[in-house]
Amino acid sequence: AQSVTQLGSHVSVSEGALVLLRCNYSSSVPPYLFWYVQYPNQGLQLLLKYTSAATLVKGINGFEAEFKKSETSFHLTKPSAHMSDAAEYFCAVSDKNNDMRFGAGTRLTVKP
Amino acid sequence: SQTIHQWPATLVQPVGSPLSLECTVEGTSNPNLYWYRQAAGRGLQLLFYSVGIGQISSEVPQNLSASRPQDRQFILSSKKLLLSDSGFYLCAWSGTARWDEQFFGPGTRLTVL
Numbered sequence: 164a165q166s167v168t169q170l171g172s173h174v175s176v177s178e179g180a181l182v183l184l185r186c187n188y189s190s191s192v193p194p195y196l197f198w199y200v201q202y203p204n205q206g207l208q209l210l211l212k213y214t215s216a217a218t219l220v221k222g223i224n225g226f227e228a229e230f231k232k233s234e235t236s237f238h239l240t241k242p243s244a245h246m247s248d249a250a251e252y253f254c255a256v257s258d259k260n261n262d263m264r265f266g267a268g269t270r271l272t273v274k275p
Numbered sequence: 276s277q278t279i280h281q282w283p284a285t286l287v288q289p290v291g292s293p294l295s296l297e298c299t300v301e302g303t304s305n306p307n308l309y310w311y312r313q314a315a316g317r318g319l320q321l322l323f324y325s326v327g328i329g330q331i332s333s334e335v336p337q338n339l340s341a342s343r344p345q346d347r348q349f350i351l352s353s354k355k356l357l358l359s360d361s362g363f364y365l366c367a368w369s370g371t372a373r374w375d376e377q378f379f380g381p382g383t384r385l386t387v388l
Contacts (some may be wrong), residue, residue, distance in 0.1 A: 174311065195374045206365055206379030207319075214374040257373045263309075267318040 165190040165256045167237075169266035177274045182226075182241040184269050186254030187237065193259040196237040198228055201268075203251045210252075215267060224248070249273045277302035279338040281366050283382035288387055292340075294353040298307040298366030301347065308369040309377065310341055325349060326371070332344050359388045 170185040188194055195214055199207040211222025218230045224247075228239045237254060254266040278301045288294060297306055300306055310322040321334045323341035331341050337355060342350045363384050367377040 197376055199379075202384065204363075204384065206367075206381050207377075208379070209376045212374070212376055262321065262324065263369075263377050264317045 165192075165194065165258045165264050167196075167254045167256050167264060167266040169252075169254050169269050171269055172267065173270045173272065175272040175274060176244045178246055179243050182239070182248065182255075182271065184239040184252050184271065185199075186228075186237045186239065186266060187235050188254075188256045192257055196230065197255040197257070197263070198222065198226070198239050199253045199255065199265075200233075200238075200250045201253065205252060210239070228255045244271075244273045246273050246275065249253060277378065279366060279368055279378055279380040281364075281383055283383060284381065285384045286386070288356050288385065290358055290387055291355045291378075294351070294356050294360070294385070296351040296364055296366075296385075298349040298351075299347055300349075302366045303347070303370075305346060305371070307371060308343060309367040309369070310349065311365040311367065312338055312349050313365065313382075315362070319365070320364065323351070336379075356387045357386050361385055 167188045183201050186242045198210040199261045200210050210226050211219050211220045213230045221227045226241045228237050251268045251270045253268050255263045279301050308325045311319045324341045325331050328343055339353050363382050365382045366380040369375045369377040
């Protein structure tokens with residue numbers, strides 16, 4: 164079955180620093196991959212998704228992710244962190260049965 | 276445009292009481308519908324999904340049930356709540372293609388005392 168692993172349940176960066184959130188996937192079929200963000204007490208919002216077009220995917224709020232098949236990775240990056248980026252981030256893979264399999268999440272803290 | 280509603284936003288219920296959480300979607304037809312639970316400090320657990328009216332698939336055995344009486348209505352229920360049912364419940368909808376993202380509602384915070 165398809166699955167994702169997010170390395171690091173907590174990541175802390177300084178404002179203006181690079182954000183790197185790691186996601187590795189396992190899939191028996193060509194994967195469709197997603198990154199979501201969740202602010203406290205809210206639902207999840209889509210940041211970006213990979214659907215087998217360009218391997219570098221740009222999303223909202225300055226985030227981007229690169230699909231690397233050889234590394235089975237789909238890491239999320241942002242060149243310069245902002246205080247408003249503090250949230251929980253989830254990587255997900257679309258299962259062949261259309262189920263979305265989510266990672267355990269990474270909580271991003273941004274220090275002033 | 277499509278919107279998804281969940282209510283109530285927060286709920287405090289005693290152990291053993293019944294539960295009914297409702298989710299409705301507007302602006303789309305024949306969506307896939309999902310119920311998830313987030314326990315404190317944990318990821319998302321898929322509870323139920325539905326690909327059509329009356330069609331419910333359960334991911335985990337538990338004392339919760341789901342129903343889809345109308346195309347864009349999804350209800351999560353329990354006859355008797357347990358302490359372990361506390362959590363943040365999220366409803367979501369998607370299209371039917373594998374590459375369709377899921378759109379989430381605002382969630383319901385349930386506390387069972």
